[in-house]
Amino acid sequence: MENIFTDEFFMKKALQEAEIAFEKGEIPVGAVIVIDNRVIARTHNLTELLHDVTAHAEMQAITSAANFIGGKYLKDCTLYVTLEPCQMCAGALYWSQISKIVFGASDENRGFQKMGTQLHPKTQVISGVLEKECGDLMKAFFKNKR
């Protein structure tokens, strides 16, 4: 039997969250955190609604997943996020010791890779999953804003 639980499968869930953010007028970034093929956190950017720069999808997902697990380390978890994490989110992911980060679109300006933010040495990074879909949603958002 084919494994349905691919990176694309879970990135689609993150993309659904990003679409909810889009509808709310938020920069459309969505995230899910998965453990043993089970989604344990499902979040989207809420910085405008909450007037809070810390309310990125990833930050909420980390808090939510840790709450589910009952511990602060996300060692066996994978984060799926539609946009490359920023310095803040990568810094939080560093502390969480998360196993794997999968992101969709790159952020050439403020992404952690360009900024040089350090992840935990055990964290694996995969990029470009559903890159076009994730990026197109961002482009549509900023086109609407102009």
Added chain:
Amino acid sequence: MENIFTDEFFMKKALQEAEIAFEKGEIPVGAVIVIDNRVIARTHNLTELLHDVTAHAEMQAITSAANFIGGKYLKDCTLYVTLEPCQMCAGALYWSQISKIVFGASDENRGFQKMGTQLHPKTQVISGVLEKECGDLMKAFFKNKR
């Protein structure tokens, strides 16, 4: 009349918060955010209690101050924090566009300066205020842990 509202004055408030964290068994870091000489946020590290790596004193202070202000930017605010911010907290401070960051003890291992985390270009940084007191509290904590 002498100005009582010095950096030391507000760092003492942050240190009081760090002492509360110490008593709770948390890594003793405290923070306050000030606008027009008024403390609008007062927080301490709660990562153990909340099982949440994002619950650093600075992160809570940013959220709390933004809530007080009713907007996400902290342009006219100063953060006083007993320990040099990490990548995550510096990344959050970048987004907040905070005016000034004053910290006590340096973090030679995981502080944002060594890690190269970028702050907003308008953010001023002052270090070493009540450095010994802030650092001594950290040392006392880790000595207890051994």
